[in-house]
Amino acid sequence: MDKKDIIQYADMLRKYLYQQGMTDFWATLLNTIVVAIIGIIIVFILDYITRNVIVQLFKAFSNKTKTTYDDFLVKSNFPRFVAHLAPWFLIWYLIPIILNDYPKTEKFSLMIAKILLVILSVYIFRSILRTTKNYLRESNEKFNDKPLESYQQVLMIFAWGGAIFLIVNLISGFSIESLASLGAASAVLLLIFRDTILGFVASIQVSVNDIVRIGDWITFSKFGADGYVTEINLATVRVQNFDNTYTTIPTYSLIADSFQNWRGMQESDGRRIKRSLFIKQNSVKFLSPEEIEKLEKIELIKPYLDHRERDVKRYNTAHNVNKELLINGRNQTNLGVFRKYADAFINENPAINKELFLMVRHLAPTDRGIPIEIFCFSHDKRWENYEHIQADIFDHLIAAIPYFGLELFEIPSGKDFEGLKG
Structure with a gap:
């Protein structure tokens, strides 16, 4: 059955209402609403089925394999996000059928569907990054003291930046290739993500120069930090103090200010x-x-x-x-x-x-x-x-x-x- 046959079946209610004496406007509107409700119900049912089926298949597959990467894929909700692709394709297929009589609404709905696909792609990419980070931490001890969260956040910034450009392009037809527009957008991004960019540069220096590792005991009097580093991400370094309180330090402060790292003492013989x-x-x-x-x-x-x-x-x-x-x-x-x-x-x-x-x-x-x-x-x-x-x-x-x-x-x-x- 091709799309024309489906459109004819979907148009049966409109023809019936028109034969009963209803005006063409109201008959078409009621027919569109009813078909849209039916389509939404079908999409929700498909989403529920595919989500459960794919998640269960992933779990069964991960239990049988020796590698742990697929186990982390399940924990990061990768199968759940992938399962949303099937309902999205159904929505993409149904929009021209349901809104056949309303071309402007059809165009707007297709644009919304594209935007949803962009956002869904970002979430799938994020789950892959989380999986990779957790897998490296668990499978290899040499990554335990590396600021993997910083690298993950940097890649996510690029992903969201690309997604924002695509969404703006879909909404307004904005040309990404325009150098002037890119310059203005870069200025805005530099203003918005100033601390993030500084943290990114600092995290690279911290990692390359091996200034701080997760598990190091540091004393940073300026921020009242005196304890073990539990997390290093793009914007902040989290320190668990000796009294079990937590202090967050801007990552770039590790480069700009002076602090005391007790790692040398911990690695020495006394x-x-x-x-x-x-x-x-x-x-x-x-x-x-x-x-x-x-x-x-x-x-x-x-x-x-x-x-x-x-x-x-x-x-x-x-x-x-x-x-x-x-x-x-x-x-x-x-x-x-x-x-x-x-x-x-x-x-x-x-x-x-x-x-x-x-x-x-x-x-x-x-x-x-x-x-x-x-x-x-x-x-x-x-x-x-x-x-x-x-x-x-x-x-x-x-x-x-x-x-x-x-x-x-x-x-x-x-x-x-x-x-x-x-």
Whole structure:
């Protein structure tokens, strides 16, 4: 049965109404409405059938195949979008039949159908992109830390841009080849998609230069971000902070501003500990023989004190030094002995990586005292364990300071002033 025969069957109601005395206008209008309703019902039935059939066929096919790409096609609704093509072809076929007596409405309806086909094509393309992204993430670990969402969004921008040009062309007959029109359209697109274009350029630089990966721990004080990168897309980078809150950072800020990436620490053999104890300057003194004898009871530094004391006595005897005053000749200080104790204590700590740099150093005096800095690396890089290791070291050293006749600097509190008053 060709299209002419179908048009004759569809026109039967109009002929019947006309024979019953109805004017040709109303007979034609009622005939068109009834045929249109029947056509819409047929389209909906076909859409329901094809959608369910194609989706079930895809699921059955994906269950039998070894590859997972078709499984992701089902999850991204690719079969559902493809199933809409059959009803669209039916609509395209029925419009000239239903609107045969209304050429202007027929032309408008065909234009709407073309626009729907363009939009449907974009959705099918988007489902393919989503499928490809998810498949690459699941099938190959090297793509887990790549900003695939950014590439997907870039391609979708081009797809929607092409779709918009086609739709405008269908509606107004606008010539895409017109350079002037393209220039104006480009200016508008640059204005509308400024942040997106900046994000696109930044995402390429981030990926090529390997600045940030998904899973990196970054600190971006400007945006209050301090946690792991969970997502990198075209416009934003999503960071899950240590308190389980989320911060979004514009992608181009990773290029324009400075931030801290902890990946180097995560990939290294240890996590750095760098913290200082501030010693009161007036508590530093030379050690008397009695005080040295007392400190020799501390096991960690007894070998050092014995060796050092022999060297000091040998030097002073050889140079006939007057030891009535401790300042004469060579002498040991309580601060120097404490530094050696801190160094020995850290070297004895099994949580510290001895293969990496380790040092206890004396920094320049400040208005808060003399900084004694501990610089070393812990074996365990996990945040919670790292903090425990660091706290254990400084708990011990703070408690050990009085044994050396030293005092920690502390800003006076209210009780201190009350004591002065008393």
